[in-house]
Amino acid sequence: MSFFQASFDARSAAVRVRFGAGVRHKLADEIGRLGCHRALILSTPPQAEGAMQLAADLKGLAAGVFTRAAMHTPVAVTDDAVAHVRSVDADCLVALGGGSTTGLGKAIAYRTDLPQIVIPTTYAGSEATWILGQTENGVKTTVADPIIQPEVILYDAELVRTLPVDMTVTSALNAMAHAAEALYAENRNPMSTMLAIEGLRAFAAALPRVIENPQDLDARGETLYGAWLCGTVLGQVGMALHHKLCHTLGGSFDLPHAETHAVVLPHAIAYNAHAVPDLLAPVAEIFGGSSPGQALFDFARSMGAPSSLRELGFKRDDISKATDLATRKPYWNPQPVARPAIDELLLAAWAGDPPAA
Helix, strand or coil, X not given: CCCCCCCCXXXXXXXXXXXXXXXXXXXXXXXXXXXXXXXXXXXXXXXXXXXXXXXXXXXXXXXXXXCCCCCCCEHHHHHHHHHHXXXXXXXXXXXXXXHHHHHHHHHHHHHHCCCEEEEECCCCCHHHCCEEEEEECCEEEEEECHHHCCCEEEEXXXXXXXXXXXXXXXXXXXXXXXXXXXXXXXXXXXXXXXXXXXXXXXHHHHHHHHHHCCCCHHHHHHXXXXXXXXXXXXXXXXXXXXXXXXXXXXXXXXXXXXXXXXXXXXXXXXXXXXXXXXXXXXXXXXXXXXXXXXXXXXXXXXXXXXXXXHHHCCCHHHHHHHHHHHHHCCCCCCCCCCHHHHHHHHHHHHHXXXXXX
16 A cells, blocks of 8 residues: 655654663663763652662763653743753753653753753653643643754663553553544655554554553563654644644643543544545554544553543533633644534543544
């Protein structure tokens, strides 16, 4: 099957990517390749111990640690982190963690132009993009700039082997959302389509094996491969309705990032399948089903993912407000974004119902 398009633009970032169990132990080499000598290690509070160990392993190459990375990248936390960077005279950043830590590293780099090394411990995929989402005064906004793109990514399957199964599933679905929306992106190109389909295939093949045996390093490695592909495609094309809804729910209602993506994805894909059934056909083929939205819904349920916004703490009374925010400045989307339809979509997602056919 050819993914040729008669007309398209494509771009790719110059990122050094290393895969392999134990590759985190090559961190000092990568800091040296960047010509740096004082790395600031970033993490969330729960991963502080890992950050401290990483700093200890680096010995004289570590300038210190900052362990206050938070979900949705609050601007106030970034302010404090930038002040800390300057106080310890750091010349590069090492982000150990998932999307929260990666986001903080990107936010610091956006202000300081410091080089970044990311060591993912989830499947968020944001490490492969030059996009930053940050929250201030209850509103999440995004910015894209080459300065945001991390220079080095170290994918170490040993670091995700102990990721709890529930977090594994929601993090994977978060990554898959990038690929699913890339299939109908306004600026899609043959490379982005190939990346998206291969990323979805990797998760479809490996995630059930991880659920069966979380210690399976080969399966964990393949899911990291899927995350890299899905993240890379996110850095190449624009997103649409799904990401707008998730940014609204996360930034304005403080819902957990990955879990929100897991719940909303089947509904957003079903909504857009009305406009572009041919472009979304690979989703149904990969996950098995008559429609892409239902196929994703069934796959997520079979993996034990949360199925409703209600169980994430979202209130039915907030649906109208969420619709207002999501439709005020909507992203480009293949299916027109109509308020009544978005109300229905969010109601189904809140209740945990299957996506509308």
